[in-house]
Structure formats: structure tokens, C-alpha cells
Amino acid sequence: MDCTPARPARLIVLLACLAVLGAAPATAGADVRVGQASDPVDQIPDVNGPSKTPDFEQVRVRFDQATGAVTATARFYQPIDTTSPGHRLQVGLGSPTIGGLCNPGDVLMGADVAPTATQSTFAVARFTGSGTGTLAISPDKREMTLAFSSPTLVKADLRCFNAYTITYDDIGHCGNPECTFFSHTFVHDTVETAYFDGYTPAPVVLPQIPACRDGIDNDHDGKIDFDQDPGCHGDATANSEADPAAVASKVALSARRSGCGIDVKLAVQPVLKPADLFTFGRVAVSVRGVSGAARGYAKTRRVTLGDPEGYRFGALRKGRYRVSASYAGDKWRKASAAPSRLVTVRARGCRG
Ligand SMILES: [Ca+2]
Ligand SMILES: [Ca+2]
Ligand SMILES: [Ca+2]
Incomplete structure (x- = not known):
């Protein structure tokens, strides 16, 4: 629409443009969920010399429920070795509607990181479909950002995420003692499940079992629970096995x-x-x-x-x-x- 005011119907066109600008955006009423998780420096043993495993420092994820778009940025402690093939970054996203909260791989988007790639194929596991997303690597080579959107993610109730990266050495090693075949050595780093802001589940509160019904000798007198320990006074709901002091007789x-x-x-x-x-x-x-x-x-x-x-x-x-x-x-x-x-x-x- 040309919004340059035109002479014949200037007022009407202007109003129409205002109406377009004021229309509810596509994201109205939907969530934009963000979250981040940190990961400590790992001491990864590597029998074959210094590890080339990217070591996660932080993962930040943004999910737009209205558009089904996910952007995940992984920051590493060291520059990503883009000269070595075989890096693969995957971000799992979890939804309680598909079998438990944030099972790793509920929804998986990942990319194989080729040295020069700016685009990569993203797979969205469990949700139908795959597509092309973008991969960007920061100038300092310590951050990798994956972005992907899919209609199947629109309105998905994703609440959590985790991440892991897989890399393998580019040489390969004997796959068996006889060395009749070669295999690569896979190593990986993970980030534990984290929840989008505002979606952390309430802590599970286990029901308190009274001391007089817990099967434990709480006061170490050799007597257990209400039917044995006098401290319970015969009350299975009492919470102390401590024996009473002697009273006058x-x-x-x-x-x-x-x-x-x-x-x-x-x-x-x-x-x-x-x-x-x-x-x-x-x-x-x-x-x-x-x-x-x-x-x-x-x-x-x-x-x-x-x-x-x-x-x-x-x-x-x-x-x-x-x-x-x-x-x-x-x-x-x-x-x-x-x-x-x-x-x-x-x-x-x-x-x-
Ligand atoms: Ca007890
Ligand atoms: Ca006792
Ligand atoms: Ca007692």
C-alpha cells in the first residue's frame, strides 16, 4: 500500500494506513519465551591430545510461540574450531504435551557445523518436518546461533530446553584391537535442562511421613514407631519418638x-x-x-x-x-x- 498522501483521497488513505499500522501484530496473545542456562568449565579427558570439544559456557534460547521460531545461542569457553568438521550442535526443547517435561529430544533442532556454513539443515524431531534455518558464528568464534522456525512449532507449549554438542576427531582411530576398521571418537558436552523464564515447575513436595510411622528408629532407642516406641504415645501421626520424662507416681x-x-x-x-x-x-x-x-x-x-x-x-x-x-x-x-x-x-x- 502506498501511504504517501495522494491528493484526491488524502484523508481516507491516511486513515487506512493508520489502521494497518495499528492492527494487532501477529504475535498478539502469544508468548515469547526466553531462558538461559550456564554450564561450568569441563575437564574433558582426551587421550589423544588437547580436546577440540567445544565446551559450553552458556545457552540462551528464545521461542516465539506465535511464529514457531526458535533462536538458540550457544556460547563456548573457547573459540569454535571451524576448521575441523564434525561439530554438531543440537538444542532440545521440551513440551509437557509430548511425554513429560523437557525430555531431551522432545523437539530437537540441530545443525552440522561445516567450516564455512552459514546455513544448515535443521531437524525438528517428534514434530513433523524439517527445514532450513540459519547458523551464525560470532566474530570472536565463541558464539554459535541457530535460528529455525516451523509451522509445527506454532503454539507449541515448549517450556524448557537443553543442549548438547557433539564433535569427533577428524582422524579416526582403530575401531577394534585388530584395527580392521576405523571409527571416529565422539565426545560431547551438555547443558542440563533449563526452563524458560516463568515456566519453572513448582518444586515437588514429598508428603511428610510422621516420625511415628516412618519405619525408622528416630531417637535411636531401639524402638520403632507408634506401636513400639513409647515416645509416640500410641499415636501414628506423632512426629517424635522422644521418650517422655518420668512423672510422679x-x-x-x-x-x-x-x-x-x-x-x-x-x-x-x-x-x-x-x-x-x-x-x-x-x-x-x-x-x-x-x-x-x-x-x-x-x-x-x-x-x-x-x-x-x-x-x-x-x-x-x-x-x-x-x-x-x-x-x-x-x-x-x-x-x-x-x-x-x-x-x-x-x-x-x-x-x-
Ligand atoms: Ca520412627
Ligand atoms: Ca525410637
Ligand atoms: Ca523413643
């Missing part, structure tokens, strides 16, 4: 005469749960004669809680007895005080 004691004997009932508090992990030790129960024919009688038993045997002191003589009980404590409970009860045995038939 208390003995509840009752003693009453029964015939010529004394029946003792006792309990120790607290009961901690789960009870099978916070077990009790034994309780010392003492019966001592304090008056009458009971004098001189003294007996102490260490009884297990809940054991009905051992709670009856029988065949006692007539007299007064002091019954006391104390708990010596355990790993979970401190020692108790020793409450006592006085009981008189005077039933007919009991020995005097």
Missing part, C-alpha cells in the same frame, strides 16, 4: 481384715497409654506387727500389679498391723511415697 492403698488375715488392695497411678508400652514394675507391700501378739511380725512382698496372689497376708496372730506400700518407680514414673494403714486382727479363732 502415687500408690492408692486399702487394707482390711478378713478372718485371721489382711486383704490388701492397691493401685499405682498414673496409668500411661498405651499401657503395654508404659508397663509398671513391682510394688513393695509390707505388713509389720505393731502391738499385741502381732509384734515381731514383718513381711514384705514385691507384688506385680493385678496379680491376685500375694495380696493376702493370712494366718496372722491377734494384734495391730501397719500395712504400707511403695512403688520404687520405673522408667516412666518416679518413686512414690509410702502410704500406710493400720489394721487390727482380733477375730475369734485367730492365734493370740
Whole structure:
């Protein structure tokens, strides 16, 4: 369109030109994604002398979703040896729609770098098609830029990229010990996967497994998880196996005469749960004669809680007895005080 104002319809032509200039560009609404990645200096062993492998320093990629154009610039630590054939630079581009995020080679564009080439054939793997792109090498020979566009890349949801270069020596070496054939020695350098700006996936947060359900002896006491370690208090969702400090204990004691004997009932508090992990030790129960024919009688038993045997002191003589009980404590409970009860045995038939 000729936008030079023409006399007859100057205003209309001018408006038309403004309309063209103001029209939405082809890229409206589409992404231009950029990203870059750095790569450290490599120490590449080369048994055949100084390596001629281009060593990546940086890769910068720009992807225009609207046009399907990719421009990738690789910068190397050393000038690219363009006198040696066999360099090949490839840039992988990744899309989550074609099998995982940024699998190397999801979309691959690459170029064989011939010494004098300014153009090269680009292959776009997995996407249909190939075409001609451009290859440019910077004046200092440390940067190589590949540019390529394809209709198949239009609107592709590319999110990441990586790069590798392959080179091989131009002499070739014996391919087997007998040297019946020659082969080239391939060496390469890679740049790890990097994401376009704004497309870095959220870090994967692994679900936290509570310490009391993780199968690990977290506090190194030989007991594992909620059903073994008292520190869990029987709670599989608890996050610590640390054992609790010992708490105060208390003995509840009752003693009453029964015939010529004394029946003792006792309990120790607290009961901690789960009870099978916070077990009790034994309780010392003492019966001592304090008056009458009971004098001189003294007996102490260490009884297990809940054991009905051992709670009856029988065949006692007539007299007064002091019954006391104390708990010596355990790993979970401190020692108790020793409450006592006085009981008189005077039933007919009991020995005097
Ligand atoms: Ca554990
Ligand atoms: Ca433990
Ligand atoms: Ca523990």
C-alpha cells in the first residue's frame, strides 16, 4: 500500500494506513519465551591430545510461540574450531504435551557445523518436518546461533530446553584391537535442562511421613514407631519418638481384715497409654506387727500389679498391723511415697 498522501483521497488513505499500522501484530496473545542456562568449565579427558570439544559456557534460547521460531545461542569457553568438521550442535526443547517435561529430544533442532556454513539443515524431531534455518558464528568464534522456525512449532507449549554438542576427531582411530576398521571418537558436552523464564515447575513436595510411622528408629532407642516406641504415645501421626520424662507416681492403698488375715488392695497411678508400652514394675507391700501378739511380725512382698496372689497376708496372730506400700518407680514414673494403714486382727479363732 502506498501511504504517501495522494491528493484526491488524502484523508481516507491516511486513515487506512493508520489502521494497518495499528492492527494487532501477529504475535498478539502469544508468548515469547526466553531462558538461559550456564554450564561450568569441563575437564574433558582426551587421550589423544588437547580436546577440540567445544565446551559450553552458556545457552540462551528464545521461542516465539506465535511464529514457531526458535533462536538458540550457544556460547563456548573457547573459540569454535571451524576448521575441523564434525561439530554438531543440537538444542532440545521440551513440551509437557509430548511425554513429560523437557525430555531431551522432545523437539530437537540441530545443525552440522561445516567450516564455512552459514546455513544448515535443521531437524525438528517428534514434530513433523524439517527445514532450513540459519547458523551464525560470532566474530570472536565463541558464539554459535541457530535460528529455525516451523509451522509445527506454532503454539507449541515448549517450556524448557537443553543442549548438547557433539564433535569427533577428524582422524579416526582403530575401531577394534585388530584395527580392521576405523571409527571416529565422539565426545560431547551438555547443558542440563533449563526452563524458560516463568515456566519453572513448582518444586515437588514429598508428603511428610510422621516420625511415628516412618519405619525408622528416630531417637535411636531401639524402638520403632507408634506401636513400639513409647515416645509416640500410641499415636501414628506423632512426629517424635522422644521418650517422655518420668512423672510422679502415687500408690492408692486399702487394707482390711478378713478372718485371721489382711486383704490388701492397691493401685499405682498414673496409668500411661498405651499401657503395654508404659508397663509398671513391682510394688513393695509390707505388713509389720505393731502391738499385741502381732509384734515381731514383718513381711514384705514385691507384688506385680493385678496379680491376685500375694495380696493376702493370712494366718496372722491377734494384734495391730501397719500395712504400707511403695512403688520404687520405673522408667516412666518416679518413686512414690509410702502410704500406710493400720489394721487390727482380733477375730475369734485367730492365734493370740
Ligand atoms: Ca520412627
Ligand atoms: Ca525410637
Ligand atoms: Ca523413643
